[in-house]
Amino acid sequence: MSGSNDTSPLLVAESISKTFPVRRSLTQVVQRAPRQRLTAVDDVSLSLYRGQVLGIVGESGSGKSTIAYCLVRLLELDSGRVLIGAEDMHSVRGDALRALRRHIQLIFQDPYSSLNPRLTVGRAVAEPARMHNLVDRAGEKALVSGLLERCGLRPQDAARYPRQLSGGQRQRVAIARALSTSPEILIADEAVSALDVSVQAQILNLLAELQSDLGVGIIFITHQLAVISHLATDVVVLYLGRVMESGPVASVLGASSHPYTRGLLQAQPALRGPRTKQRPALVGELPSALAIPSGCRFHTRCPLVEPICREVDPAPVEVSPGHVSRCHVLAPADGHASG
Amino acid sequence: MTSASLSDLEGADASASSSANLLDIRQLTVGFPSRRGVVLAANHVNLSLSASRTLGLVGESGCGKSVTLRSVIDMIPKPSEVLEGEVLWHGRNLVGRGVREARAVRGRQITMIFQDPGASLNPVYSIGEQIAEVFRIKLGLGKKESAERTTELLRSVGIPSPEQRARDYPHQLSGGMRQRVMIAMAVAPGPELLLADEPTTAVDVTVQEQILSLLVEIQQSSGMAVILVSHDLAVIGQTCDEIAVMYAGYVVERGSRDNVINSPRHPYTQALLAAELVFEPGQRRSRLDTIAGQPPDLGDLPPGCPFQPRCRYARPECAGVAVVIDRPPPEHGSACPFVEAPG
Amino acid sequence: MAIASPSAQPSSFVGLTAQSTYRIDRLRKRATAEHRFSTLAIWAGVFIVVIVPVVSLLGPVIGFGHPNQPNFNAILEAPSLAHPFGTDSTGRDVLARVFAATPLDYEVGLLTTIMAAIIGIFLGGIAGYFGGWLDAVIMRVVDVLIAFPFMIFVMAFVAVFGPGLTGIYVGLTTFGWAFFARVTRAEMLVIRERQYVLAAQTAGLRTSRILRVHALPNVLRPNFVIAMATVVWNILTLAALSYLGLGVQPPTAEWGSIVASGQIILITGQWWVSTLPGLVIVIVGVGFSLIGDGIADRFGYDFRLTV
Numbered sequence: 011m012s013g014s015n016d017t018s019p020l021l022v023a024e025s026i027s028k029t030f031p032v033r034r035s036l037t038q039v040v041q042r043a044p045r046q047r048l049t050a051v052d053d054v055s056l057s058l059y060r061g062q063v064l065g066i067v068g069e070s071g072s073g074k075s076t077i078a079y080c081l082v083r084l085l086e087l088d089s090g091r092v093l094i095g096a097e098d099m100h101s102v103r104g105d106a107l108r109a110l111r112r113h114i115q116l117i118f119q120d121p122y123s124s125l126n127p128r129l130t131v132g133r134a135v136a137e138p139a140r141m142h143n144l145v146d147r148a149g150e151k152a153l154v155s156g157l158l159e160r161c162g163l164r165p166q167d168a169a170r171y172p173r174q175l176s177g178g179q180r181q182r183v184a185i186a187r188a189l190s191t192s193p194e195i196l197i198a199d200e201a202v203s204a205l206d207v208s209v210q211a212q213i214l215n216l217l218a219e220l221q222s223d224l225g226v227g228i229i230f231i232t233h234q235l236a237v238i239s240h241l242a243t244d245v246v247v248l249y250l251g252r253v254m255e256s257g258p259v260a261s262v263l264g265a266s267s268h269p270y271t272r273g274l275l276q277a278q279p280a281l282r283g284p285r286t287k288q289r290p291a292l293v294g295e296l297p298s299a300l301a302i303p304s305g306c307r308f309h310t311r312c313p314l315v316e317p318i319c320r321e322v323d324p325a326p327v328e329v330s331p332g333h334v335s336r337c338h339v340l341a342p343a344d345g346h347a348s349g
Numbered sequence: 350m351t352s353a354s355l356s357d358l359e360g361a362d363a364s365a366s367s368s369a370n371l372l373d374i375r376q377l378t379v380g381f382p383s384r385r386g387v388v389l390a391a392n393h394v395n396l397s398l399s400a401s402r403t404l405g406l407v408g409e410s411g412c413g414k415s416v417t418l419r420s421v422i423d424m425i426p427k428p429s430e431v432l433e434g435e436v437l438w439h440g441r442n443l444v445g446r447g448v449r450e451a452r453a454v455r456g457r458q459i460t461m462i463f464q465d466p467g468a469s470l471n472p473v474y475s476i477g478e479q480i481a482e483v484f485r486i487k488l489g490l491g492k493k494e495s496a497e498r499t500t501e502l503l504r505s506v507g508i509p510s511p512e513q514r515a516r517d518y519p520h521q522l523s524g525g526m527r528q529r530v531m532i533a534m535a536v537a538p539g540p541e542l543l544l545a546d547e548p549t550t551a552v553d554v555t556v557q558e559q560i561l562s563l564l565v566e567i568q569q570s571s572g573m574a575v576i577l578v579s580h581d582l583a584v585i586g587q588t589c590d591e592i593a594v595m596y597a598g599y600v601v602e603r604g605s606r607d608n609v610i611n612s613p614r615h616p617y618t619q620a621l622l623a624a625e626l627v628f629e630p631g632q633r634r635s636r637l638d639t640i641a642g643q644p645p646d647l648g649d650l651p652p653g654c655p656f657q658p659r660c661r662y663a664r665p666e667c668a669g670v671a672v673v674i675d676r677p678p679p680e681h682g683s684a685c686p687f688v689e690a691p692g
Numbered sequence: 693m694a695i696a697s698p699s700a701q702p703s704s705f706v707g708l709t710a711q712s713t714y715r716i717d718r719l720r721k722r723a724t725a726e727h728r729f730s731t732l733a734i735w736a737g738v739f740i741v742v743i744v745p746v747v748s749l750l751g752p753v754i755g756f757g758h759p760n761q762p763n764f765n766a767i768l769e770a771p772s773l774a775h776p777f778g779t780d781s782t783g784r785d786v787l788a789r790v791f792a793a794t795p796l797d798y799e800v801g802l803l804t805t806i807m808a809a810i811i812g813i814f815l816g817g818i819a820g821y822f823g824g825w826l827d828a829v830i831m832r833v834v835d836v837l838i839a840f841p842f843m844i845f846v847m848a849f850v851a852v853f854g855p856g857l858t859g860i861y862v863g864l865t866t867f868g869w870a871f872f873a874r875v876t877r878a879e880m881l882v883i884r885e886r887q888y889v890l891a892a893q894t895a896g897l898r899t900s901r902i903l904r905v906h907a908l909p910n911v912l913r914p915n916f917v918i919a920m921a922t923v924v925w926n927i928l929t930l931a932a933l934s935y936l937g938l939g940v941q942p943p944t945a946e947w948g949s950i951v952a953s954g955q956i957i958l959i960t961g962q963w964w965v966s967t968l969p970g971l972v973i974v975i976v977g978v979g980f981s982l983i984g985d986g987i988a989d990r991f992g993y994d995f996r997l998t999v
Contacts, residue, residue, distance in 0.1 A: 069553035070524075082894045111896030124887035128909045134888075137905075138895035176643045187891065206409040207580065208640035208659075211624040215637055233554065236626035240637060277558035279583035281625065282610060290559045295523050380716055382723030387716040430719060432712040446715075 018095075019057040020194050020227045021081070021114065026054050026090030028076055032300060048299045050076040052251040053090075058195060058227045063218075065242030065259070066231045067274070071296050072248040074231045078199045081229070082116050083107070094195070112142050115188035119200035121180035125172040131158070131183050132168030139190040157186040162216060178209035185216065189224075196220075197229045202237065214241055235278055239263055244332075247271050250299060250307045253326075257333030267335040269312050306338065314339045370437075371542060371574055372398040372421065377434035377444075379416050379425060385648040390416040390429060392598040397678050398591075400541065403568060403575040405589030405606070407582055407621075409644055413598040414578045418544050420444055421576070422459055423451035457487050460535040464547040466527035469534070470519040476530045477503075477515025480537055487538040498537075506533045506563060525556035529563065536567055543568075545577045549584060561588050582625050586610050591679070594618045597645040597655035599672045604681030614683035616660045654685065662688050730989040737982030744976055745798055751791035759784060759792035760943045768962050778964035780953060790969050793945040797976075800857065801927040804864040805919050811865070812872025813915055817908055819873065820880025830873065837870040846929060850938045860939060864926050875918055879911045886910075920984025924977040931973055947973050 028051040034043065051073040058064050068074045079085040081092055083099050092099040094113055102110055115138075118124040125134055132154045139145045145153045155165035161182040172180055181201065188196055198217065202210040218241060221228050230241055238245050238259060245263065246256040247270065255268040266272050276291035294311045297303050303310050309319040318338050326334045327341040335341035379391040391413040398404050406414040419425050421436055423444045435442040438459070443451040463469055471479060477499055484495035503511035506529040519527055528548065535543055545564070549557035565588055568575050579585050585592055585606075592609040594602040594617065602615040613619045623638035642659040651657050653668040660667070664687070674682035763783035771778040777786035819830040837845075846863035853859030883889060884907065892902045931948030933939040935955075940946040942953075947969050954965025 069555060084890055084893060108896040108898075111894060114894075116891065116894045118887040118891060120887055124891055126888040126892075126906050126910070129905070137892070137897070141895060141897050141901070178643060184891070187895075191895070206644055207582070207621065207626075208409060208624050208644070210626065211637040211639040214626075215639060234626065235554075240626060273555060277554045279557070279561070279581065279587040281583040281586040281622075290555075290562050292555045292558075295525050295556070296553070378712065380712075380719060382719045384723075384727075387720050428719065428723070430715065432715055433709060 017059075019059050019093075020095070021058040021229075022091075022093040023054060023056050023077075023081060024091045024093070026077070026080055026092060027052055027088045028073075028080055028085060029088055046300045049251050049302055050299065051080065052302070054246075054248070054251070054253055055090075056246055056253070056256070058229055060194070060225055060227055061221075062244055063221055063228045063230060063242045065238035065245040066229060066248060067233065067235060067238050067245060068248035069233055069274075069296065071250060071299055073251040074233075074248055075199055076251075077248075078116065078197050078229070078231050081197060082111070082114055084116075108142075112138075112144075112191045113193050114195040114197065115191065115193045117181070117184050117188050117196065117198045117201045120204050121177045121184065122204075124184045125180055127172055129171075130168065131163075131170050131172070131175075134172075135168070135183065135187045135190055137190075138187065142191055144191060153190065154186075157189055158183075160189070160220070161186040162212070176209075177205050178212060181205060181209075181213055182216065185213075185220070189220070193226065195227050195229070197231070199231045200233070201230070203232065203234070210237075217241065235263065235274055247274070250297065250302060252307060253336070254308065255333075255335040255337075257330070257335075261330055261333040265330075267329045267333070267340045268337050269314050269340065270308050273311075273313075306336070370397045371400045371439065372396075372576075373435075373437040373440075374417070374421070375435045375437065377417065377420060377436065378432045379413075379420055379429055380432045381429035383648055388647045389432075389598050390647065391420065392672070393434070394595075394598075394600050395674065396593055396600065396603070398542070398574055398576065400574055401568075401572045402591060403577060403589040405585035405592045406576065406578045406595060407580065407585045407592060408595035409580055411597070411644060411647060412595040414595050415546055417595070418461075418546055418576060418578050421542075421544060422455045422461065423448075424455075424461075456483075457538045458540055459542045459544065460538065460540040461544040461546065462528075462531050462535045462548050464550050466524065466531040467519065469531055470527060472519055475516050475518050476522070477517075480515075480530070480534055483534055483537040502533045502537055503530075506530070506536075506567075507559065508533075524552050525559065528552060528556070528560055532560070532563065532567070536571070536573075539571070540573055542574045542576070545575060547579055548577075550579065550581070557584070564588065582621060594621070597647060597650060599655065599684060600674060601656070601672070601684045602682070603674050603678065605679070608681040612681070614681065614689060615656075615685045616662050616688050617656050618683075619688075620659070620661075656685075730986050732986075733982045733989070734986035737979045737984075737986060740975060740979030741983065744972070744979070745794050748791040748794035751788060759788040759945050768957070768965075770962075771964050771968070777968045778962070780950075780965045781957065786950065786965055786968065789945040789950055790947065790972055793947050793950065793969075796940070796945070797927050797930060797947050800860065800864070800930050801923045804861060804868060804926050805922045807865045808868030808922065809872050809915060809919055812869035813876045813908070813911065815869065816873030816876030817880050817903065817911060820877035821884050821903060821907060827877070831877065834870045834873050837867060838874070840867070842867060843929070843932070846933065847938060850933065855938065855941055857940065860930060860933060864929060868922055868926065871918055871922065872915055875914050876911050879914055880907060883907055883910050917984045917988045920980045920987075924980045928973065928977060 029047040029049050032046045032048050034045065054073070054077060056064065066074045066077060076085065080087055081099070083092070087100050094110055097110055099107075099110060135154050135157055136145070136150045139153055140150065154168050158165055158167055163179065163182050163186070167175070172183070175183065202213050205213060214237065217228060220226060230237065232238065242259050244257065245259050247254045247262065247268065249270050254270050255262055255266065262271060263275065266275060273291035291313070292311045297307070297310055305321045306312070306319045306324050309315045312319065316339060322338070324336040324338045324341070325343060326336050327343055328334050329341050374394055374396040377391050377394040378389060380387045380389050394413070394417050396404065396417070406417060408414050416425060416429065420431055421443070425431065431444045431446075434445070436444045438454060441450055442448055443454065470476070477496070480499045480502060481495040484490045484498055485492065490498070499515060500511045503515060508514050508526060508529055519530070522530065548564070549560050552560065561584065564575065567573070577585060577589055589606055592604065592606050593600050594609065594615065596617050602609060602613065602618045609618060610622065613622055620638070620640045624640050626637070640659055645655050651668065653670040654660070654672055657663045657667045666687070670686060672684045674684055675686065676682035761784065763779070766775070766779050766783040768781055769775055769779045775785050775787065777790060780786055780789070815830050819827040845867055846860065849863030849866070850859035853862060889902060889906050892906050930939055930946070931951065934946045934948030935952040937952070940949055942949065950969045951966045951973070954962070958966055
C-alpha cells in the first residue's frame with residue numbers, strides 16, 4: 011500500500027450500510043404490500059490501525075458477519091466506503107481490485123467447509139500467492155513450509171488433504187492460507203466458534219502471536235465477549251446493524267456506558283459466580299431487522315428506557331478518550347450521564 | 350420432594366442405597382460400528398441423581414455426554430447400541446437388549462429438550478395445539494382444561510400474550526421463543542426428570558441467560574431433577590448442583606459443583622478450567638493456557654487413560670490405569686489415581 | 693462374568709464381558725458386510741460392463757461366422773454348440789451379430805452420455821454460479837426439454853436427419869444434457885456459498901480459476917451417478933428406436949434391430965432371435981446400473997444432492 015506509515019489507518023470503513031431485499035410471497039404481491047428491505051448494516055464506521063486487534067461483538071442479527079463480507083467486498087455496499095490504505099475497495103474494479111485484495115484476507119468460521127476437499131494443504135496455502143505472482147514454482151515449497159510452521163503445523167502436512175486433519179488443524183491451514191499474500195489486515199469471522207474449548211485457546215494464542223510478530227492488524231468478529239477481552243485492544247459493540255458503543259477494550263468492557271453492553275456483560279455465564287443469579291439483564295427478544303424500532307433501536311429491551319429513546323436516535327458521544335457511546339441516558343449529548 | 354428428604358440422601362453410598370436415588374446409571378457402555386471396528390461412545394459410565402438435583406455433564410465434542418443422556422430414555426440412534434450396563438429409574442432398568450421399559454416413562458416421567466427446537470416442534474400444528482396435545486394425551490385432561498393450562502403454561506415460560514401466541518406456528522416464532530415452547534412442552538406433563546441436551550448452544554447469550562434462568566426457576570418451583578449437557582463449562586457451573594466431566598467416553602471426574610470447579614482433581618478438568626475463556630474485563634492475558642494436542646480419536650485410544658497424550662502429568666504407569674472413579678457418589682471422585690487437586 | 697482378554701482388543705475394551713465382545717463383533721461384521729456388499733456391486737457391474745465388449749472383440753477370433761453374411765443352408769437353427777444363439781431368418785449367426793453390434797451400442801451409449809454430460813455440466817454450472825438471467829434462461833430451456841415426451845422428441849430428430857445414427861446422436865445428446873444441467877446447478881448453488889469458494893474470491897482469484905479448480909471438481913460426483921443411468925437409458929432408447937425401424941438400417945447389426953427381426957417368428961416358436969439378444973441388453977443395462985448404484989451407496993455421504 012502506498013504512502014502508509016505507522017500512524018495512518020490500515021482500514022477505514024466510512025458510514026457503510028447494507029440492506030437485503032426480501033422476497034415477497036404471492037399473497038403480498040397481490041395485496042401490493044410494500045417491498046421490505048432487511049437492514050443488516052446501518053451507517054457503521056470503524057478504523058483499524060497497525061498493531062491493533064479490533065473486536066466486533068454482537069449477537070445474531072447484529073450485522074457483524076455482513077460487515078466482514080462487506081469489508082472484503084464479497085458483498086456490495088448500499089452506501090459508504092471501505093478504504094484500504096488510500097483506495098476505496100468498492101470503487102475499484104478488475105485488476106486494481108485484485109491487487110487490493112492482497113492486503114486484506116478473511117478467515118472463516120467453519121473449518122469443515124473453508125478448505126476445498128480436493129486440494130492438498132500445500133496447494134491451498136500457495137494458491138493466493140501464486141495468483142498474485144508473489145512466488146514462482148521454485149519458491150512455492152519454501153513459502154508453504156514457512157507458513158505452515160508459523161501456524162503450528164509441520165512442512166509434511168502440505169501433502170495431506172483436509173479430511174485427514176482435525177478442526178483445529180484445518181483452521182491453522184486456513185490461517186496459513188490467509189497469510190500467504192502477506193496481508194496487512196486479517197479478518198477473523200467467528201474463527202474459533204466452531205472449535206472445542208481446548209483448541210480455541212490454541213488458535214487464539216496463534217493469532218495473538220502472529221499479530222505481535224508480523225504486525226498485522228486483526229479484526230476479530232465474535233459473539234463471545236471472553237474472546238474479546240483476551241485478544242482485542244479495541245472493541246465495537248453492534249446491535250441490529252448499528253454501533254452502540256466502541257473504544258478501547260478496558261474502557262468499554264470495564265466501564266461500559268451503554269445498557270446493551272452492560273446487558274451482554276451481565277449475561278455471560280459466570281463459572282465461579284453465585285448460583286442464584288439476579289433477574290436476566292435484558293428482557294424480550296431481538297426485534298426483526300425488517301422493522302427496526304424507532305428512535306434508539308435498543309429501546310424495546312432497554313432497562314433504562316426513557317421517552318426520548320423512542321423518538322430520537324442518540325448521537326455518538328465521546329465519554330472518555332476514544333470511547334464513544336450512543337445512549338441518551340448513559341452518554342447524553344450534554345455530558346451529564348444519569349446511569 | 351422437599352429439602353428434608355434431600356438431606357436424607359446425602360452421604361448415602363450409592364451402590365448400597367440405589368432405591369433412594371431417582372436415577373442410577375451403572376456401567377453404561379454404548380458402541381457403534383465405524384470403519385476401524387467398533388468404537389465405544391460411552392465406556393462404563395456410572396452416574397446417579399437424586400430427586401430435585403441438577404447434574405451437569407460437560408466435555409468436548411465426542412466425549413459421550415449426548416450419548417449418555419439419550420440412553421437414559423433409550424433413544425440412541427442406530428447403529429449405536431447399548432452393549433452393557435443399566436439405567437435404573439426408581440430401581441427399574443430401562444435399557445439393554447430386549448428391554449422395552451423406557452417407552453412407559455418417556456414423555457411423562459422423563460422428558461427431554463434439544464439443542465434445535467425446530468426438531469421437536471411440528472411445523473404444521475400451532476404451538477397451542479402441540480402443548481394441549483401433551484395435556485390431553487399424557488395427562489388425560491379434557492379439551493377445555495387443556496387449553497386453559499396451555500395458556501397458563503405459556504405465560505409461565507415467559508411468552509407474552511399467550512392466548513394470541515398459542516395460535517402461532519413454530520416458524521412465526523424466534524429461536525428463543527421456540528426454545529421456551531419446547532421447555533413448556535417438556536414441563537407440561539409434570540416430569541420428575543428433565544433431560545436437556547445443549548439447550549442454549551444455538552441461541553444468543555442474552556437469550557441464553559433468560560432460558561437458563563427459566564430452567565432454574567422451573568426446577569426450583571416444581572422440584573424436578575435435571576440433567577444438563579453442555580460443552581460450555583460456565584453454563585454448567587452457573588446452573589448445576591453436581592458436575593460430571595467426560596472425556597473419550599469415560600467419566601473422569603464427578604462431584605459437587607463447588608468441589609469440581611474450585612478443587613478439580615483430574616488433570617483434564619484442571620486443564621479445561623485453565624483453558625476456559627473466563628471473562629476478565631479490563632485484563633488482557635498475554636497467553637492463554639491451552640491443552641496441547643487434539644481431541645481424542647475414539648477409534649485409536651492409548652491403553653489405560655485416554656488423556657495421556659495431552660496430560661502434563663503423564664507417566665508410564667498411566668497405561669495400566671483402569672479409568673474408574675475412585676470414590677462413590679456423592680463424594681468428589683476422579684479417575685486419575687496420581688494427581689490431586691491443586692493445593 | 694468373563695472379562696475379554698485385553699490383548700486381542702483395542703485397549704478401550706478392557707473390562708467388557710464376553711457377551712459384549714460378541715455383540716461388538718456382530719456390529720462390526722454387519723457394518724463391514726454392508727460395505728463389502730456395495731463394493732461387490734460395483735465390481736460386479738464393472739465386470740459385466742467390461743466383459744461384454746472384450747468377448748465381443750474376441751468373437752470373430754473364435755469364429756462364429758460372419759454377422760452379415762447370409763447362409764441359406766442354416767436358416768433358423770436353434771441354439772447349439774456351433775451357434776450358441778442360433779441363427780436368424782437368413783442364416784446369420786445371432787451371437788456373431790450380437791458381438792458385432794456391441795461396439796455400436798456402446799459407442800452410442802457412451803458418446804452421447806459424455807457429450808450430454810459436458811454440455812450439461814457446463815451450462816448447469818454457469819447457471820448455478822452466476823445466477824440472474826443466465827440462470828433463468830438456461831433453466832427454462834431445461835424445464836422445456838424435460839417436459840417433452842422423450843421418445844417423440846428423439847424421433848423428431850430422426851425424421852429431420854433421416855434414417856441412420858446421426859439423428860439419434862443429436863437427439864439423445866440434445867435431450868440428455870438437461871438432466872446433468874439440473875443436477876449440476878443444484879449442486880453449484882450449494883457449493884458457491886461454501887467457504888472455500890468465498891475464500892478463493894477474497895484472495896482475488898480469477899473467476900475462471902475458481903470455477904475450474906474449486907467449483908466444478910466438487911460438482912462432479914452426483915453427475916457420475918446420473919451418467920451411469922444415462923448410458924443405460926440411451927442404449928435402451930437406441931434399441932427401442934431400432935426396434936421401431938428408426939435407428940440403424942439393415943443389414944447393420946444393432947441389438948435392438950436384432951430383437952426386432954426376431955419378433956415375427958416368436959409366434960412360430962423360434963424364440964432365440966429376440967430373446968437372447970434382449971437378455972444381453974438387460975444384462976449390460978444392469979451392469980451400468982450396478983456401478984452407478986454401488987458408487988452412490990458406497991460414497992453415500994459424498995453424494996448428497998442438496999445439503
